[in-house]
Structure formats: C-alpha cells, structure tokens
Amino acid sequence: MTAAERSRRSVSLLIFVLSATCWGLLLVKPAAVKHCFVTGGELSRTSLEILLLTNPISPMLAGWGLMVLAMMLPKLIIPIQYTCERSFKNRRFRAASLFVLGYMGVWMVVGALMIGGILGLTLFMPGSYTPAIVVGIIAAIWQFSPVKQQCLNRGHNHKALAAFGRAADYDSVLFGFEHAVWCVGSNWVLMLFPVLLPGGNNFVMLAVTLLMLSEHMEAPRTPRWRINLSSKLIRILFAQTSIRLARS
Amino acid sequence: MATYTRKNAWNQNGTFSNSDLLWYAKGVRAMQARALNDQASWWFFAAIHNEYLSGQTTFPGWAYISAPPAVPTSPLPSQSIRDKFWNQCQHQSWYFEPWHRGYLIAIEAQIRAIVIGLGGPNDWSLPYWNYFGPGNQYKIPPAFTQLTLPDGSPNPLFVKARYGPRNNGDIYIPLPPVSQDCQRNTIYTGSNAVTPNPGYGGPSTGFSNAGSVSGNLENNPHNMVHTYIGGSITSTDYGLMSDPGTAALDPIFYLHHCNIDRMWASWNAAGNANPTSTNWLKGPAATGGRKFVMPMPSSRAGWVYTPNDMKSLSQLNYVYDNLSTGITKQLVGSLAQRLTKLGVNLIQTQPQPDENMDMGGNSEMVGANEGALTLKNSGARTAVRFQKEAWAKVPKSLMNASVTKVPDHVYLQLENVKGKMDSNVLAVSVNHKLAGHVSLFGLRKASSNDGHHGGAGLTFILDITNLVDELHLNNALDADSLDVTISPDNDIPNDEEITVGRVSLHRQPQS
Numbered sequence: 001m002t003a004a005e006r007s008r009r010s011v012s013l014l015i016f017v018l019s020a021t022c023w024g025l026l027l028v029k030p031a032a033v034k035h036c037f038v039t040g041g042e043l044s045r046t047s048l049e050i051l052l053l054t055n056p057i058s059p060m061l062a063g064w065g066l067m068v069l070a071m072m073l074p075k076l077i078i079p080i081q082y083t084c085e086r087s088f089k090n091r092r093f094r095a096a097s098l099f100v101l102g103y104m105g106v107w108m109v110v111g112a113l114m115i116g117g118i119l120g121l122t123l124f125m126p127g128s129y130t131p132a133i134v135v136g137i138i139a140a141i142w143q144f145s146p147v148k149q150q151c152l153n154r155g156h157n158h159k160a161l162a163a164f165g166r167a168a169d170y171d172s173v174l175f176g177f178e179h180a181v182w183c184v185g186s187n188w189v190l191m192l193f194p195v196l197l198p199g200g201n202n203f204v205m206l207a208v209t210l211l212m213l214s215e216h217m218e219a220p221r222t223p224r225w226r227i228n229l230s231s232k233l234i235r236i237l238f239a240q241t242s243i244r245l246a247r248s
Numbered sequence: 249m250a251t252y253t254r255k256n257a258w259n260q261n262g263t264f265s266n267s268d269l270l271w272y273a274k275g276v277r278a279m280q281a282r283a284l285n286d287q288a289s290w291w292f293f294a295a296i297h298n299e300y301l302s303g304q305t306t307f308p309g310w311a312y313i314s315a316p317p318a319v320p321t322s323p324l325p326s327q328s329i330r331d332k333f334w335n336q337c338q339h340q341s342w343y344f345e346p347w348h349r350g351y352l353i354a355i356e357a358q359i360r361a362i363v364i365g366l367g368g369p370n371d372w373s374l375p376y377w378n379y380f381g382p383g384n385q386y387k388i389p390p391a392f393t394q395l396t397l398p399d400g401s402p403n404p405l406f407v408k409a410r411y412g413p414r415n416n417g418d419i420y421i422p423l424p425p426v427s428q429d430c431q432r433n434t435i436y437t438g439s440n441a442v443t444p445n446p447g448y449g450g451p452s453t454g455f456s457n458a459g460s461v462s463g464n465l466e467n468n469p470h471n472m473v474h475t476y477i478g479g480s481i482t483s484t485d486y487g488l489m490s491d492p493g494t495a496a497l498d499p500i501f502y503l504h505h506c507n508i509d510r511m512w513a514s515w516n517a518a519g520n521a522n523p524t525s526t527n528w529l530k531g532p533a534a535t536g537g538r539k540f541v542m543p544m545p546s547s548r549a550g551w552v553y554t555p556n557d558m559k560s561l562s563q564l565n566y567v568y569d570n571l572s573t574g575i576t577k578q579l580v581g582s583l584a585q586r587l588t589k590l591g592v593n594l595i596q597t598q599p600q601p602d603e604n605m606d607m608g609g610n611s612e613m614v615g616a617n618e619g620a621l622t623l624k625n626s627g628a629r630t631a632v633r634f635q636k637e638a639w640a641k642v643p644k645s646l647m648n649a650s651v652t653k654v655p656d657h658v659y660l661q662l663e664n665v666k667g668k669m670d671s672n673v674l675a676v677s678v679n680h681k682l683a684g685h686v687s688l689f690g691l692r693k694a695s696s697n698d699g700h701h702g703g704a705g706l707t708f709i710l711d712i713t714n715l716v717d718e719l720h721l722n723n724a725l726d727a728d729s730l731d732v733t734i735s736p737d738n739d740i741p742n743d744e745e746i747t748v749g750r751v752s753l754h755r756q757p758q759s
Binding site: 002003004005006007085086087088089090149150153154155156157158159160161162163164167217219220221222223232233235236239240243247 | 302303437438452526530533534535536537606608609610611612613614615616618619620633635637638663664697698699700701702703704749750752759
C-alpha cells in the first residue's frame with residue numbers, strides 16, 4: 001500500500017467513525033435533538049400552535065442535520081480526501097470543514113423546506129401512510145429517471161480549488177455547495193421517504209443510506225430511463241468476503 | 249512453448265510483402281464487412297474500447313467520420329449486450345495494461361479465425377509497430393498508407409482521418425518527446441528514485457472512480473503516440489487515434505497497443521514485478537466494478553478474464569520475437585548519482601535504499617498558481633507561488649541530503665485540464681527549462697459531465713525533481729515562485745479552448 005493510500009484510509013476511517021457517532025446520537029435521541037419524522041396519532045387534529053409546541057423547529061432542524069451527517073458522511077469520503085490532497089497541509093482541516101459546511105448549508109435549507117412539509121402533513125394526515133406511499137412512488141420514478149443519473153454523474157466532478165487565502169476558503173465552501181446541489185438532486189426524495197413513514201424510520205434510513213452510498217460509488221453512466229438499484233456495495237462486500245475467505 | 253509469435257510490422261520494410269500485414273488487412277476487411285451488432289465485427293470491437301454512437305450531433309460522433317472507413321451506426325445491439333461489452337477501456341488506472349492485453353488477445357483470435365478460413369497460416373499473429381526501432385521505424389509502416397492492396401482492391405488499413413504530428417498526413421512518431429523512459433521505472437504503482445509518481449503501471453484503482461492520472465507507460469509513450477498519429481485538421485475533424493471514442497476504428501490502433509503490450513512484457517522480463525494485491529489480480533470486479541469480458545470466436549457469450557490471467561506471457565500462448573527496448577536499467581547508482589550531484593560524499597560500502605521498493609511518502613502541496621488558465625495558440629504563462637512554510641522543506645531536504653535522508657521528489661501538477669479536442673500535446677516549461685510533455689488523449693471524455701470523470705477533466709503529473717535540483721545547485725530556489733509556461737503543439741481553433749484549472753507544486757518525501 002502506498003503512502004497516499006494509507007493517508008486516504010485514515011481519512012476514511014475518521015469519517016466512518018463520525019458517521020457512526022451521528023447514527024448513535026440519532027438512536028439515543030438527546031433532548032436537544034428531535035426526529036423530524038411524521039409522528040403518530042397523538043397529534044391528531046391538533047392546532048398548528050400545539051404542533052409547533054410539541055415539535056419545535058430548532059430540535060427538528062438539529063435532528064435533520066444529524067440525520068444528513070449520519071447518512072451522507074460516508075458519501076463525502078472521496079471529495080474530502082480530494083479537498084485535503086489539493087490543499088496545503090496546514091489548511092487541510094479548515095478546507096475539509098468548509099467543504100462540509102457548504103455541503104450541510106444546502107441540505108439544511110432543503111431540510112427546512114422538508115420539515116415545513118412534514119409538519120403540514122402531520123397536521124392534516126397524522127399517522128397516515130398516504131404521504132409515504134405517494135412519495136415512495138415519486139421516489140421510484142425519480143430513481144429510474146435520466147435526471148437522477150445526471151445528478152449522480154455530476155457528483156463525480158471534483159473542481160479545481162484555489163490554494164491561498166480567502167479564495168481557497170471560498171472554493172472549499174463552493175465545492176461543498178455544488179456537491180450538495182447534485183446530491184440533493186439525486187437523493188432528495190430518498191431522504192424524504194423515511195421521514196414520512198409513521199414507523200420503522202431508522203431501518204428505512206439505514207437501507208436508504210446503503211443504497212445512496214452504493215449508487216454514489218458507481219461510475220458515471222449515460223443518463224437514460226433504466227431500472228437503477230445499485231448493487232455495487234453488495235458486490236464489493238461479496239467480492240471482498242470471497243477474497244478474505246480464500247486467503248484464510 | 250507458445251504457439252503464436254508476434255513479430256515486427258516493419259519486417260519486409262513494413263509493406264504488404266510482410267505477410268502478417270497482408271493477412272491483417274484481409275482480416276480487417278472481413279470484420280469491417282460485418283454489421284455493427286455482430287459481436288465479431290470491426291465496429292463492435294472498436295465500441296468495446298469506447299464509442300460515440302449516441303447523443304452526438306457532430307464529429308466525433310461515428311455518423312460524422314469521413315470515410316474510409318465507412319463507419320456504420322446501425323443496427324445497434326441490444327442494450328444488455330452494449331452494457332456488457334461496450335466502453336470497457338481502462339485508462340488512468342492500474343488496469344490499463346492487463347485490460348488491453350486481453351483486448352488484443354480477443355481481436356487477434358477473431359482475425360486469426362478469418363485468416364485460417366481464407367487459407368492463411370494457422371499461427372497468424374498480430375504484428376507490433378515498434379516506433380522506437382532503428383532506421384525508418386518511427387514512421388508508420390507503409391502498408392497503412394497505401395490506397396490499395398497488391399490485388400488492386402481498397403486497402404482497409406488506410407484511414408482518411410489520420411493526420412500525423414504535423415497535421416499533413418505524414419504519419420510518424422517524433423522522438424523525443426515520445427520516449428520509452430518509463431522502461432527505467434522499477435515499480436508498478438508508487439515512486440522511488442527511478443520511478444516518478446504514479447508508477448509504471450498506474451495508480452491503484454479503488455472502490456470509487458476518482459482516478460484521473462495516467463501511469464507512466466500510459467502517459468508516454470501510449471497517450472503521446474495516440475495523439476501524434478491522430479493529429480487534427482479542425483475542431484470538427486481530427487484523427488481517429490486521438491480520441492479513445494474513435495481510436496479503435498483505426499487499424500493502426502492494435503499495432504500500437506501490441507507494442508505497448510510488448511513494452512510491458514519487456515519490463516517484466518527485466519525483473520520488474522506486477523502488483524500482488526488481490527484487488528489488482530482480481531480486476532475491477534474485486535472492488536464492485538465491471539468484469540473484463542470479450543467476445544471470442546469460440547464463445548460469443550464472452551471470455552471473462554482478470555489481470556491475474558494476464559500478468560505474465562508465460563501463462564499465455566504467445567510471445568514476442570524481440571523484447572528488447574534498448575533501455576538499460578539504471579538500478580544501481582541512480583540515487584547515488586543524484587546524491588553525488590547534490591554534493592553528498594558517498595561511502596562506497598554504505599548500503600543504499602532498495603530501488604525496487606516504493607519509497608514515496610505522503611505528498612504535500614507546496615505551491616500553486618492563482619486562477620484557471622485558458623490556453624490559446626500562444627499558450628499560457630503563470631507563476632506557481634510557494635507556500636513558504638511548506639516549500640521550506642524542499643531546500644532543507646536538499647541541503648541535508650544523505651543516503652539515510654533521501655531528498656524530496658518534486659512534481660508539477662496540471663489539474664482539471666478540460667477541453668474538447670484530444671489531438672494536442674502540451675509542452676510544459678519551468679523557469680524556461682522544458683519540464684515535459686503531456687498528451688490530451690481522453691480529454692473530451694474526461695471533460696464530459698456524463699463521462700467517467702464526471703467532467704473533472706484530466707490531471708497530469710510532471711516529475712521536476714532534476715530541474716529543482718539544478719535550481720538548488722544554482723542557488724535559485726530562494727525566489728517566491730516558479731515561472732511555468734504551457735505551450736500547445738497544435739493550433740487551438742478559435743471556437744475551442746483548453747483550460748487548466750490549477751497548476752500546483754508538490755513535494756514527496758522519500759522513506
């Protein structure tokens with residue numbers, strides 16, 4: 001293994017640990033964090049005022065942010081490695097942080113809009129599977145569309161970064177911003193689907209995370225309508241397990 | 249004992265008196281007579297490498313290629329067949345060598361079957377074009393420039409869109425800048441005193457598709473030869489060989505790659521090892537990627553192979569009549585020469601680092617220019633400014649150089665190079681001294697938003713260690729920056745542009 005590969009591996013490990021921590025927090029549900037899931041029947045026909053009282057925006061946004069970090073951090077390994085390799089050593093952490101900041105900024109705006117929608121659905125269709133079914137259908141159409149493939153392809157575009165001063169900071173944020181735009185384009189509906197489910201959210205979130213990671217690792221392809229359920233992660237796991245079993 | 253021997257295309261002066269070339273021409277003609285959707289057709293095989301068969305409204309779309317050859321664009325095979333076989337070529341990857349070896353074996357088998365069917369020799373083998381050979385061998389074998397075969401029929405080896413390094417139809421390989429210096433490398437992936445980054449065979453290809461840097465064999469001579477054979481006339485008419493999406497339509501493609509394959513075999517025969525990593529041996533499938541698969545006369549379902557199957561000629565049924573490249577290894581003493589030049593008094597008995605090992609440490613960026621560059625005919629000039637703290641380590645490592653403290657290697661990187669015309673070579677100079685050349689083969693595909701690199705373009709690494717050593721010896725390293733100029737070999741049409749996202753400078757400590 002070359003030194004560059006060892007360095008990339010340590011970045012990957014760190015990001016996986018961070019992602020796992022976020023998953024842990026999501027499961028533990030600290031007081032400052034509230035899931036933005038469509039909640040159960042206890043909110044039936046309540047007023048918006050009471051709804052907002054029981055579902056304050058800040059903890060919901062925090063929950064959304066934590067969810068995005070948990071689900072998306074593994075997808076950011078390559079661009080973060082890229083950002084570090086293309087930055088001066090004493091700016092690497094700063095550049096990577098600014099990249100994540102730009103990336104999260106876009107997802108938080110999208111999150112605010114989604115939370116608004118979720119609150120509305122909670123108000124008018126508490127505990128209903130209908131929104132999840134509708135969004136699930138949209139997700140299936142989007143999943144197989146050329147637009148989704150275009151967004152996935154553009155996620156592989158790693159832009160040139162300025163090296164010095166404020167220009168470097170700006171480029172890191174912009175890279176994160178642009179990466180997030182394509183990420184939102186490819187995954188918005190997949191992210192919406194689990195939060196609309198009245199139950200089983202964490203399990204579906206995990207499945208969606210694995211699917212998103214898998215399709216992110218696929219090589220760019222010509223955009224067209226196709227059945228597009230990436231199996232790359234499964235193929236990697238299968239191949240690597242076979243290799244290790246053969247060795248032992 | 250191998251059954252098949254691949255021989256020099258320049259035997260019998262590279263004319264049709266060389267029966268290997270005459271039978272090759274007949275085989276190509278038979279394959280070209282087959283339909284696009286026939287897995288044994290010339291067109292299908294070209295598409296296995298790469299293609300422009302959909303979404304193109306102008307050249308290099310296959311529909312817009314000037315005949316000959318008259319390239320068909322229908323009937324297309326089924327989508328599942330296309331997904332299985334087409335667009336497989338491996339570039340900017342450590343799979344470059346083994347994938348192309350299997351590709352050659354497959355087309356050679358197709359042509360051999362035709363040759364045998366026509367009453368030709370049972371042991372017909374693909375000839376190679378060794379443009380590094382003596383005499384006129386830097387020129388394309390004349391059989392490829394004749395309009396007709398000896399019997400007066402059209403010559404299928406003749407291609408209109410083949411313009412050469414001066415864009416006038418005179419096809420030859422300029423030596424230099426094309427060189428076989430890569431044969432002096434001693435490691436496949438990584439770097440050491442005689443192997444610049446990313447190594448002879450290319451960078452390791454992991455679970456994602458982030459690679460954009462060619463290995464040293466791929467960079468020069470492979471990419472350079474592609475570009476120089478292809479050449480260009482206008483932005484809408486450049487040589488087939490210049491672009492991976494059209495290259496394998498030109499029959500000279502396979503003779504060029506046969507020589508690249510010969511060079512790899514020669515490199516191994518000189519005692520250099522291929523990777524032993526399972527991820528290389530098992531191919532991209534080990535990291536969730538596509539399997540290498542080729543149609544064969546005996547199996548249209550496809551012959552699946554891995555780099556492990558391709559790693560040595562001793563396990564395959566062919567040899568080369570000559571593995572000599574005329575390059576002698578500089579294993580012993582290359583580091584000593586550098587250290588002596590830098591003023592280090594070497595003790596003869598002092599053990600030196602093993603030059604068959606990867607000695608490259610973690611690279612670190614030490615300087616960069618500001619802003620993207622747009623190349624026009626006059627080229628571009630930029631200052632690569634040092635980041636003082638980082639750059640200080642370079643002169644320090646040169647000052648403290650010894651056998652146990654091997655000085656840094658220094659690389660200039662052209663990042664995110666984008667454009668639509670592959671048919672160009674860029675000459676790069678640092679402080680008015682030539683640092684090297686890079687070919688833009690693959691530029692269009694790498695710059696396409698839906699291409700393998702997602703539109704990120706190509707990145708080139710130039711080893712400028714010797715140049716920096718010279719600057720150090722001339723006390724010229726105290727400046728704040730390096731002066732970098734980039735000059736295109738060919739004119740860049742007014743309606744085209746080539747951009748360089750950034751020029752950066754990197755140091756790599758040596759362990």
